[in-house]
Every structure is written in C-alpha cells, then in structure tokens.
Amino acid sequence: MKEETTTLHSSLRTIEWKDNKLVMIDQTKLPNELVFVEFTDYNDVANAIRTLVVRGAPAIGVSGAFGLALAALQSKSMTKEELIEDLEKARKILFETRPTAVNLKWGLEKIMKVANEGDNVNEIKELVVQTAKKMAEDDVKINMAMGKHGSELFNDNDTIMTHCNAGALATVAYGTALGVIRATKESGKKIKVIATETRPVQQGSRLTAFELKHDGIDVTLIPDTAVGYTMAQGLVNKVIVGADRILRTGHVYNKIGTYQVATMAKQHGIPFYVAAPLSTFDLQSNPEDVIIEQRNGSEVTGIGDKKTAPDGINVINPAFDMTPPELISGIITEKGIAKAPFGESIKKLFEAN
C-alpha cells in the first residue's frame, strides 16, 4: 500500500518505514544525487535532523516520531518505567536538534503520550511504531486535503512564486505549499512556478526546482535578490509558502526571507498564501517567546569547498523570520482556509478539529 501511495502522490517519498528501519532521502546530496539512507539508531536520526539530511517542519515532526520508534526498538529495558526513561532520553536528544519548527515537539509529544498509555514493554514498542507509521500516512492525507482546499485559490495560467521547499521533500510526500501546487495542476489548471534559490542552504534551487522538475511541473529559478524584479515585471500572480510555526494570531515563522517576499507581494498587490497542517500551529506562544534558530556562519561564507567570503568575517545567519498577519492573504490547512481576522478564523479551525 505504501508503494501505491508513493506512486499516486508523487514519485518522491522522503520518509519511509521499512522492516523496522527508517529510510530517508539524504537531502544534502540533492540535486546531484538521489540517495536513500537507512537509520537504525535514533542518535543518527537526531544528527540527520541537525545537519539537514531531513528538513521541513512536517518532515522533521514525523522523523522525530520515527526516531522515538527506533529508540523503543533499540531499548533493552525489561520494564515499562525503564523503557519510558530510555524514550524520554531520546526525546530530549531529538528535540534539541532544532528549536523553531513546532512540529518536532508535536511529533515527539504524540509518541510519548502513546508510550505512556502502553501496559508493558512489548505493547509500548508496538504502539510507538504503529503510531509513528500512522503519523506518516496521516501526513500524506493531510497534505492532500490541504491541496484540495488550497487549489481553489489558484486559477488557470497562474504563475506562483514559492520560497524555500515546502514540498514532498519537506514532508513525508506530496508537500504542503507544493502539495497545493500539485493539486492545482491535478485539477486541470495550467500553472507555472517561480522558485527562489533560498540562500544560504538553497532549498529552492536544490530541492524545490529538483522536485518540481522531477514531477514535470514548469519551474523557473531566480536568485533571492530578484523577487522584487519579477513582481515589478508582472511575472508573478500569487505566492505560496510553507511554515515552521504559526501562532494563534496568524504570525507565521518560516524560512529566512519569507518576510521580505511577503512584503514585496503586498507592495505589488499579489496574494500571499501559507500552507501548513494544524500540527504547525502553536496556540500557546506569543511572538516574543519564539526562538529563532541561528545557524553556523559557514553556511553563508562558502558553498561546499568554495569560499565566497574572507576568513574570520562576522555573520548573522538566522534560519527563520516572522511574517506578520497583515501581509498574509490566507493560511491553508487540512481543515480549511484561515483568513483575517486570523485570531477568530484559526480558533474556528481548531474547534472544527
């Protein structure tokens, strides 16, 4: 059934559970090589999240859950208490890999809850693995539901700009923002995509351009500096991006650069949409509570072995920025589309849940 799902939704399956092993695409090798890596140790999964072998908020939520599934299988404990202790240790290590995306916390907590409900070691191991597998399948279903809702916002002959990668490669399969783009195309509308390069890690050129080309969707790459130019030239009708965290007020945390793409869209009267599952929402935090992950300056001072800046230079390299609700035309979820005023609209989506 897994095979069928993969074929149906997209030929790319980013995360898969096979014979008690976790199999993931090594995204650091893209677009040059499509390599699948097997994991049997949760410590390696934590490292994979940290080093962007797997990235994208929904994908790291599910890979965190599978990390705990591996931790459960790895555990030699004979009692429930010892197993929970082992899982708690693994949860901490997995959680500390990346601080901004809320899906990781969500995925880990969901598994810990289920683990605590189990009666004995074998039952817990079984429950944890099955729950993680179900989360992966649900992720694909959620993305397809999101695609269905979102595709209604897009018209025949639209050219849609996207930033970073909120695609199959950011989820288990199909994607959030790119899922909406896939669904729009599947609904029979002709569309084109403009992908920003998304420096410094280049998820736009390495991943989005790769996966859209792979699926036969018309895609054009631009440097991040050309967002304003392409909009001013009338080359963009709509923008859609993913999210790493969304607050109850509609503040959206997403890949660095999203805020300026949204600002330029507003300036040019271009609708700016966000696509994210409900698991991306953080209904508790306020903007001042959210920690923006600061990554190593070496991501900016070179690419691979190629040095592009002088040695010992100061760097500011935040992974995310915040887009305020007034720049957002709509937030597409699996339960429908939230619109301004976002406070009310988001609340309703969760009440319907």
Place this chain on the structure above:
Amino acid sequence: MKEETTTLHSSLRTIEWKDNKLVMIDQTKLPNELVFVEFTDYNDVANAIRTLVVRGAPAIGVSGAFGLALAALQSKSMTKEELIEDLEKARKILFETRPTAVNLKWGLEKIMKVANEGDNVNEIKELVVQTAKKMAEDDVKINMAMGKHGSELFNDNDTIMTHCNAGALATVAYGTALGVIRATKESGKKIKVIATETRPVQQGSRLTAFELKHDGIDVTLIPDTAVGYTMAQGLVNKVIVGADRILRTGHVYNKIGTYQVATMAKQHGIPFYVAAPLSTFDLQSNPEDVIIEQRNGSEVTGIGDKKTAPDGINVINPAFDMTPPELISGIITEKGIAKAPFGESIKKLFEAN
C-alpha cells in the same frame, strides 16, 4: 604621486595606468587571491568587463576609457581619420560588453570627443592617454567629495546596511557608497556595516566584506534573505548603495535586489541613500528606455564547480533592478545631495556643475 594617492585613500587601487599598460585587480579571484592583471590589448579589456574581472559602474567607465587608450596605442594608422576609425571600432566592442551602467557610455564618449579634437596621430594618442589618466584621478577626487557630503548624513554608532559592492573595487579607489562609509569613519564617527551577500555573483561577500575587513571597518555578512530580519530586529539604522544609472526623475538602477532592500527600509522607517557621481546620471532616458542586462543562468545554478540546481532548469537572472524615487531618502553626489522632489533637485546639481 600615484603611490601616495593609493596609500591615502585606501590600500586598494582597482585600476591603474603603469608604463602604458592598464593594471586591474582580477575581482573574480577575490576574496581568495588578490591578483593584479596587466592589459595591453583593448579586446582583453572588453572581455574583462564582460566577465566581471572589473565591475562597478564608475570602474567600468574608467576601464572603458583606458581600453580606448590601449586601442590608440595599439593602432598602426598613419592618419587621424584611420586612427579615429580604429578607436570607433574599439569603442563599439567596449560599449557592447554591458548595457545598463551609463558610466561606460560616458567614459567612451568623453575619450572619443577628445580624440576628435586632436590634430594628428601622435597628439591624439597623447590626448587620449592623458584624458583617461585624468578621469581615473578625477574618479578618486569625486569619491572623496561624495564622501564628505555623504558623511554628514550618518551619525556616531550607526549600523549601515549596504548591498552589492559600491566600494574601492567598484571605482578606481575609495568607492561611492563605501567611500561615504570610509569618510564617515574618517570623520571620527564609530560605525558598523552590514553587507548583504548579493547573489548570484556575491559582490557583497566576495568584495565588500573583503575590502571593508581589509581597511579595518567592522563588517557583518548576511544572506540576501536576512535583510527583512535584520531590519525587523532593529539592527540597521541606515542603508547606502551605489547606482549603475540614475534618471532625471530619480529612478535608480542598481544591482538586482536593491529594490527590495529599499522597500524593506521604507517599511521599517530606515533612511535609504544612494551614492553616485554625476557621470552615473542619464538625463535623457525614461524608465521604459533602460535595458536591464540579463546574465547567464549558470550564475544562479551553481557556484564555481558546485552545482546547486538540477540540470536544464529555467532561470531568470537580471543583473539590475529599478528603485523608484519614493523609496529614496537622498542621492549623494560630488556636487551635493539630491532629495525629493528629485526632478528639481537633480536639475540643480547639474546647473551648479
């Protein structure tokens, strides 16, 4: 005297005339190697302009003029008419290297005018070389005058964002926007600089970060995607950039990405300044007349040998964009600062000229 000038203004001299040869820094080798290249053939100068060995509007204006000086020395013609014909041929080849910066046209026309005024072959050769040398010296003087005017706009403890490289490396020496930054520092004010990487050619990381660090000015590098973030965090007080062409209406053509930096500055109430000599102004053209140079997609799909996008991908790679006058707080020139309404203010600068 040349040596002294270099030491006084900045330790970097981008363009120099030595023993009837043109010596330029090969900017494609920066920041890894500081290499000086000698030119004796104007065709090689044209190629150097085309391949960004030398870049920056004022620098290509002067290197175009020196290209014609080399063409004059290379010419074996015995009559004025034949020499003018040779120069005309060289002018065309040099002019067609890059279409957007107006300084190149200005530099070439200035030399052709002088050449036409000469009476005989020897006199023309002498006039052409001396005029090109004077243009180089004037460029430095103009930059220092611009620095003096501009430095009054900046305060102690300002953090100034700049985009691309409008520095010593974009001129003969000292720089336009970075000349203002140098003059501000020389006036005793403490300042810090935030340099954007400036994809795809990375003039910000390769050149601006290099030359400011070289001169001991505090500089921090950010990816182009972090412009909005750093402004939203209150880390930027002012912005200053150079220009490749400025219209009589105050429309500024500058490195791709300038428009969105200016938009973000406006959004955050941060003054946005442009520094450029009068030779950068094009008082004839309207915005619809200006050709935006489109460069090869390979600049965006990889860095050096490192491929960062799938093969055969569509790319939009404009070298410049247009910033409308309503986003600009002031245009700093060697004759003073133009402010809104720019039409009148620019006219006055030229009347005073």
